[in-house]
Amino acid sequence: GAGVSQSPSNKVTEKGKDVELRCDPISGHTALYWYRQRLGQGLEFLIYFQGNSAPDKSGLPSDRFSAERTGESVSTLTIQRTQQEDSAVYLCASSLSGGGFGELFFGEGSRLTVL
């Protein structure tokens, strides 16, 4: 596709379950970011990939959160043993290169609800 694709668009899960969120960035974009957006709040940085490497994982809120990227393309964000405070929209963005320059292209997000 032409844009960043995220799946699932909506996920409702029970507390304690694991969830996987997927991001398909724009082809050729080496930089990939995951953000979390809680209701009525701004974007909270989670993790940054340059190619398949994650040089900056500083935003991951706990060791229940992990992410990987393969083939310099698809990325998966995994949340283990979900808690109610994990409920949020998880946004993925890609960019031609990192370094704080250029446009971030966002997907529509995965809306996670933990009951």
Added chain:
Amino acid sequence: QKEVEQDPGPLSVPEGAIVSLNCTYSNSAFQYFMWYRQYSRKGPELLMYTYSSGNKEDGRFTAQVDKSSKYISLFIRDSQPSDSATYLCAMSALSVPDNYGQNFVFGPGTRLSVLP
């Protein structure tokens, strides 16, 4: 103090009004300033960007940066109901290493409603 501050609104204006959206920031290293627009249940999309200080105009939209005051603004002229969205300011220092992921710092967003 947060690195980027923005009035969350909501801001309601009548169609045709001039809208002023603002952000203040604390990091003097920021050089690249952006405005993203986010429609409900959609991802943010880049609306405008500027480097350093000055104004930039694009149709009904004008972005203004005052680095001496650490203050940026987005003006919308002749506002339309289709402008109803959340507007997020974002900033970057540009000179950070490529392995630094928090290059882009976002404000919390201002929710705007333009009433017909």
